[in-house]
């Protein structure tokens with residue numbers, strides 16, 4: 676098992692986007708510090724750096740290429756995204772959340 680990527684603190688929206696890409700590619704992975712457990716543990720989400728770990732080492736190179744593509748802004752701009760304010764799932768063409776009006780994160 677290898678760590679693929681560590682997100683900025685609290686970037687749960689980014690984490691969910693990358694997870695969608697890895698799911699599509701059939702790569703098995705686990706996430707840590709994804710904010711789901713911290714609520715119960717009392718650790719503020721803002722102090723959590725979500726991590727993605729690839730389970731199978733032979734998948735890692737492929738996952739790494741997906742990550743690099745995904746980190747390219749043009750590529751990321753074509754993906755659906757999740758509102759950081761209200762967690763609404765939004766299609767790629769929207770630049771702000773129709774539900775609460777929050778701007779799309781960088």
Ligand SMILES: [Zn+2]
Pocket residue numbers: 758759760761762763772773774775776777
């Ligand atoms: Zn919203």
